[in-house]
Amino acid sequence: MALFQCNTCGASKEVETGIVEVCANCGSAKVVNLTVQAEQIAKANDAFRAAIICGGHPAYKGRVVCSQGVAAEGPEFMTMAQLQVAGFADFNEDNDPHGDHSMGAVQVCGKTVWWKFDLYDEAYEFGADDPLDDDSTRRVLTLLFPNEY
Incomplete structure (x- = not known):
């Protein structure tokens, strides 16, 4: 299907x-084909997430940002959150209904931290025209608390 x-x-x-x-x-x-597109986006999102702890991915460009609430927890908390997000692999139908691995939740020091991807153009102004074009798509991975969504 x-x-x-x-x-x-x-x-x-x-x-x-x-x-x-x-x-x-x-x-x-x-x-x-949205099914194939979701699979390819998931692969790129996973690679981008895994690379945030080692300086970024060479092919999948973008940035990691965090909400004011997450930043207020301090640099150690933000580092632990990034490590948890980088290693996240517990995707299922409930937390990944589109199959693109664009959102998840991790526990950091007893607090739930959500993470989500948005795909932008090269200038970070508009949505990506073609999310499978790695040269022109920029990923923004946001870490936030559920009450900040």
Whole structure:
């Protein structure tokens, strides 16, 4: 089962077998297999997260930021949070419904810290045009407390 979406009109279609090459709604050829896209984004997100503890990933560019609440806990807490986030691997249908590993939660010193990815353009102004284009996509990994969401 795969989910396809038209990048022109936004229509989506789920198919058991085969490939959707043209949107049945508008005729556009700009159709994306969201299932495959989610898997590829998950792979890149995982690699980016794992590399935050060693200076960043060479192919997946971006930055790690934290909320005011997380920053107020101090540098040791932020370091422990980053270590927990870098090693997170407990994805399931409940915490990763889209299959792209874009959000999670870890425990740091008895406190729940959420982390989430947003994908931007090179200038960090708009959403990524093509989240699979590693040269132009920038990841922002945010660490925050649930009450700051």
